[in-house]
Amino acid sequence: MPFKEPLPDNSCPILPGFSLLELEGPQAAAFAQAQFSNDVSALEPEHWHWSAWLTPKGRVIALFALLRLGEDRLWLVLPDHPAESLAAALQRYVFRSRVLLRPRPDLVAAVGPAEPGEVPDLIVGEPGSGIALDMGAPDLPRCLLVLPAAHPALAAPDTGAEGAWLAADLALGFPRLDPRREEAWTPQMLSLERLGAYSLRKGCYPGQEIVARTHYLGQAKRGLVRLAGEGLAAGRALEPAGAVVCALADGSQALAVTALESPAPSLEGRQLQRLPLLDGLRRPR
Incomplete structure (x- = not known):
């Protein structure tokens, strides 16, 4: 590049x-x-x-x-x-x-x-x-x-360029954080290990003890998934458990935090579809 x-x-x-x-x-x-x-x-x-x-x-x-x-x-x-x-x-x-x-x-x-x-x-x-x-x-x-x-x-x-950038973020599993939902998620809930965005070996930093404990005790039961459906918007609750982190303006796709081992969640009774997350955004790869 x-x-x-x-x-x-x-x-x-x-x-x-x-x-x-x-x-x-x-x-x-x-x-x-x-x-x-x-x-x-x-x-x-x-x-x-x-x-x-x-x-x-x-x-x-x-x-x-x-x-x-x-x-x-x-x-x-x-x-x-x-x-x-x-x-x-x-x-x-x-x-x-x-x-x-x-x-x-x-x-x-x-x-x-x-x-x-x-x-x-x-x-x-x-x-x-x-x-x-x-x-x-x-x-x-x-x-x-x-x-x-x-x-x-x-x-x-340009709304087209901005929408395309956000769509790529969703496809690559990069969570866009709504300011109204700051401090809602741990790094593991947002699957930030996919980005290589936190270290388990460096010294102390705010929250490091929680991050390390969650990792080493295997307590990360929820993570980031990519969903397709209707009416998806940041902050919306999913059934049986979960919430939308960020979504396209038309509500057709989103990244959400939900149980990793459960079937695709639903929104107001409408079943959602899980989509794959693309790899390759980790830095360094």
């Missing part, structure tokens, strides 16, 4: 709802290592992985792509959680750490040319002029661009 400049003018639709938070300073990586679910110490500069910030009870507050631009500079690309809100919440834990939390409203996420990369977790491009992230899979290639807000390649948000 080479980052080819110049991109054609007005060719990359903006993705609404994305924001970016920068962590910079001599202790930026150490701060991220202590707060986030994945192993930042194992992440090499110019590479990225999925990660999350959890409550002490192991519930997911935010799920994001964590980019290591250098030894002391990280970016969090947040699909659903405002960077300003996350920065304010994280600031309470900075104490004397030499790290600056800086929301970056001058940067915009957009849909780029879908060209599979040989190294899917590589950050392609330069932070000052724009970067590309391979957020696809072999069977579903796609590219996320992070560009300066004044970049000529940016185009106005």
